[in-house]
Amino acid sequence: MMGGLLDDFLMRALLAGLMVAAVAGPLGAFVVWRRMAYFGDTVSHSALLGVALGVLLGLNLNLMVTLVCVAIAILLVLLQRRQELASDTLLGILAHSALSLGIVAVTFIEGLRVDLMAYLFGDILAVGTGDLLSIAIGGGVALLLLVMLWRPLLALTVHEELAQVEGVPVLLVRLGLMLLIALVIAAAMQVVGVLLITALMIIPAASARRFAATPEQMAILAGIIGMLAVGAGLWGSFQYDTPTGPTIVVAAMLGFILVHLLPGRLIPHFGGR
Amino acid sequence: MSRKDPTEPAAAEIDASPLLAARDVSLERAGRVILDHVSVQVRPAEVTVVIGPNGAGKTSLLRVLLGLWKPGQGRVQRRRGLRIGYMPQRLQIEPVLPLSVRRFLTLRQRAPEAVLREGLERVGVPHLLHKPVQSLSGGEMQRVLLARALLNRPNLLVLDEPAQGVDIVGQGEVFKLIDDIRHETGCGVLMVSHDLHLVMAGADAVICLNQHVCCTGRPEEVSRHPEYQRLFPETDMQGIGVYRHDHDHVHDVAGDVHEHHAGCGHARRPGPGSDSR
Numbered sequence: 001m002m003g004g005l006l007d008d009f010l011m012r013a014l015l016a017g018l019m020v021a022a023v024a025g026p027l028g029a030f031v032v033w034r035r036m037a038y039f040g041d042t043v044s045h046s047a048l049l050g051v052a053l054g055v056l057l058g059l060n061l062n063l064m065v066t067l068v069c070v071a072i073a074i075l076l077v078l079l080q081r082r083q084e085l086a087s088d089t090l091l092g093i094l095a096h097s098a099l100s101l102g103i104v105a106v107t108f109i110e111g112l113r114v115d116l117m118a119y120l121f122g123d124i125l126a127v128g129t130g131d132l133l134s135i136a137i138g139g140g141v142a143l144l145l146l147v148m149l150w151r152p153l154l155a156l157t158v159h160e161e162l163a164q165v166e167g168v169p170v171l172l173v174r175l176g177l178m179l180l181i182a183l184v185i186a187a188a189m190q191v192v193g194v195l196l197i198t199a200l201m202i203i204p205a206a207s208a209r210r211f212a213a214t215p216e217q218m219a220i221l222a223g224i225i226g227m228l229a230v231g232a233g234l235w236g237s238f239q240y241d242t243p244t245g246p247t248i249v250v251a252a253m254l255g256f257i258l259v260h261l262l263p264g265r266l267i268p269h270f271g272g273r
Numbered sequence: 274m275s276r277k278d279p280t281e282p283a284a285a286e287i288d289a290s291p292l293l294a295a296r297d298v299s300l301e302r303a304g305r306v307i308l309d310h311v312s313v314q315v316r317p318a319e320v321t322v323v324i325g326p327n328g329a330g331k332t333s334l335l336r337v338l339l340g341l342w343k344p345g346q347g348r349v350q351r352r353r354g355l356r357i358g359y360m361p362q363r364l365q366i367e368p369v370l371p372l373s374v375r376r377f378l379t380l381r382q383r384a385p386e387a388v389l390r391e392g393l394e395r396v397g398v399p400h401l402l403h404k405p406v407q408s409l410s411g412g413e414m415q416r417v418l419l420a421r422a423l424l425n426r427p428n429l430l431v432l433d434e435p436a437q438g439v440d441i442v443g444q445g446e447v448f449k450l451i452d453d454i455r456h457e458t459g460c461g462v463l464m465v466s467h468d469l470h471l472v473m474a475g476a477d478a479v480i481c482l483n484q485h486v487c488c489t490g491r492p493e494e495v496s497r498h499p500e501y502q503r504l505f506p507e508t509d510m511q512g513i514g515v516y517r518h519d520h521d522h523v524h525d526v527a528g529d530v531h532e533h534h535a536g537c538g539h540a541r542r543p544g545p546g547s548d549s550r
Contacts, residue, residue: 033370155380158366165339165359165431166381212371 009125014234016127016135017248020188021200021226023139026146026219027184028201028226029208030177033157033215037202038088039076042095044185044197046072048102048119055109062134062186069182072098077174099194122193122245124234135187142183149176154215191230192245200226203252207259229255291316292355292429292461293338298347300333307333308344309485315429320455320462322472325482326504331465332362334482335433338463358427358460360418362434366406374401374409378421392420396450411438415447423454430455432464436471444471451475469505 031040047065049072054064072094079090103116118126127135146153152173155163164170188197204226205218212218232255233248240247291314300308307330315321315338323331336342338349339359366372378389386402393399396416401409409417415435422430435451436444452475455462466472473479479495481487487500495501 033367035367151380157370158372158377158380159361159364161336161339161341162359162361162364163381164341165357168381206369209369209371214371214373214376218371 009127010234010238012127012129012132013124013244014231016132017124017191017230017234018227019135019139020184020191021204021230022223023143023146024184024188024197024200025204025208025222025224025226027142027180028203028205029215029219029222030153030157031181031198031201032205032209036181037198038091038095039073040181040185040198040201042076042091042098043069043073043181044189044194045095046098046102047185047189047194047197049098049105050102050186051119052102052105052109055106060134062138065186065189066138066179066182069185070178073178073182074175077178102194117243118193119189120193120195121243122189122191122196122248124191124244124248127190131190135190138183138187142180142187145176145180145183149173149180153177192248196245196249199249199252200229203249203256204229207252207256210259210262225255226252289316290352291350292352293463294350295334295338295344296347296350298334298337298344298349300330300337300342300345302333306484308337310347311482311486312347313338313480313486313489315461315463316478317428317461318455318459319477320452320464320475321478321480322476323463323465323480323482324467324469324472325487327467329483331467331482332433335431335463335465339431355429356425356427358422358425358430360415360422360430360432360435363437364406364414364418368407372406374404374406374417377406377417378424382425384424388424392424393417395423395454396420397446412440412443412447415439415443416450419447419450419454423458426458427460429461429463432462434466435464436466448472448475 031037046068050065050068051061053059053068054061057064076091076094079085079094080087085093106116106119115123117123152163152168153176155166155168156170156173160170184201185194185197188200192200205222207225208218208221212221229252230248232251234244236242236251237244237247294312294314296312298308298311299306311330311334313321313323313334323334325331333342337344339357340349340351366377374393375386375389378384378392390399390402393402393416396419398413398416398420401413401417406414406417415437419432419435422432430451432451436447439447448471451462451464454460464472464476473492473496476492478489479492480489481495481498481501481504483504487504488495488498490498
């Protein structure tokens with residue numbers, strides 16, 4: 001029965017999208033809290049380089065994308081420490097170089113006829129059963145890691161030095177966060193593509209803020225809102241024959257606008273503020 | 274709230290070895306000398322204050338002592354079993370992070386609501402427990418930070434500019450609160466401040482820092498030291514109101530003195546400049 005269900009490409013697409021959104025939303029909350037949106041963008045733009053390397057070395061693409069993303073993320077953190085260039089300059093240089101390098105590398109590989117658009121904007125309708133499995137594994141590991149790191153990560157986000165004095169292993173937790181972001185990017189690449197992954201993380205989280213009274217509520221709501229956007233986007237893309245990845249992001253955006261048009265009194269808040 | 278004899282906990286814990294000490298610590302950052310052969314110690318049940326001009330390396334010294342930064346040279350010794358309650362200089366939390374005071378207090382360790390309420394009560398702000406942290410004023414935030422630092426019953430309280438962003442009246446209250454807490458709990462206090470008047474008054478030991486240790490000693494001694502007078506030329510000796518705080522009264526939550534024994538020498542001898550600068 002399950003096998004029959006997975007035969008339907010729309011069903012596979014929906015399942016893949018829901019799984020990715022369920023983990024991209026909560027992680028997105030951290031991206032928003034820590035002001036890492038541009039950082040996430042830079043790392044996800046380097047994912048294409050991972051694809052090229054994977055093809056070149058004949059390795060698993062998802063694994064290679066994860067590795068390259070982690071490497072770029074660590075490189076970024078190290079370069080930011082030197083503080084010779086402003087952070088946004090550095091991120092800009094790396095984001096665009098990594099993307100261009102990836103595109104150049106992919107087109108260089110002989111015999112490989114890649115649909116560049118599929119990597120840039122996602123190709124969720126082409127998700128196969130194997131892809132579904134790797135998304136499930138990657139997303140599952142990421143979600144588990146997020147739950148494990150939740151408290152120390154939150155402490156770090158509120159005040160890094162305070163957390164360090166209180167015994168949070170700062171370096172380790174930060175590395176964990178890098179790994180998390182890389183895992184989610186690898187999983188989300190097929191759904192929305194390298195150019196739009198950050199949108200799937202930050203837009204649902206930003207929408208969730210209006211309804212949330214605790215960090216946990218915001219994270220869980222972000223996951224739910226992201227899943228709604230995936231459902232709506234898939235439906236819209238089918239209905240209007242539009243590219244699926246961008247349609248999902250448009251759906252998320254519409255949700256964001258809608259949430260912010262709601263009058264404040266309809267939104268439960270805490271502390272009487 | 275029961276009040277203990279202020280001398281009791283300190284006397285019970287007579288172990289004169291320092292809680293925390295830096296021995297010949299030097300630190301360079303980006304080719305600039307920040308700390309130059311600095312040796313300091315923080316003794317139990319004492320208020321040790323690090324003062325110095327801007328860029329003197331006060332916060333850097335604190336970071337080294339806390340173990341956040343590794344010194345380039347020298348070492349830092351901590352007494353065994355040292356529990357540090359740290360109050361950072363300021364805390365700015367993104368408005369996009371929904372965080373109540375209650376949640377903020379329990380970020381690292383869970384605690385029953387009664388304990389949290391009691392902790393906030395001690396610093397005079399029990400009504401803030403369920404407020405979003407972003408809605409607090411500067412003074413309220415400092416009090417919440419202090420309550421948090423006290424949660425794990427520290428034997429050393431480390432405070433980085435505890436009165437930052439608090440108005441003049443509030444500053445006095447914050448320092449008085451710290452002084453009271455130190456007498457109640459017998460914990461040592463290490464504090465960095467640039468506000469000489471308020472801080473020197475309650476200190477047991479003052480370390481005047483300007484990359485190197487210019488002078489150390491009791492506040493009266495330091496204020497007479499030529500190096501100190503060279504660093505802070507505008508503060509002549511009389512500018513500092515040294516007051517010894519005798520605890521013969523009770524403070525209410527707002528920090529007001531409630532019960533005043535007749536003849537009690539609430540020995541505040543404000544110097545001529547202590548309230549005017």
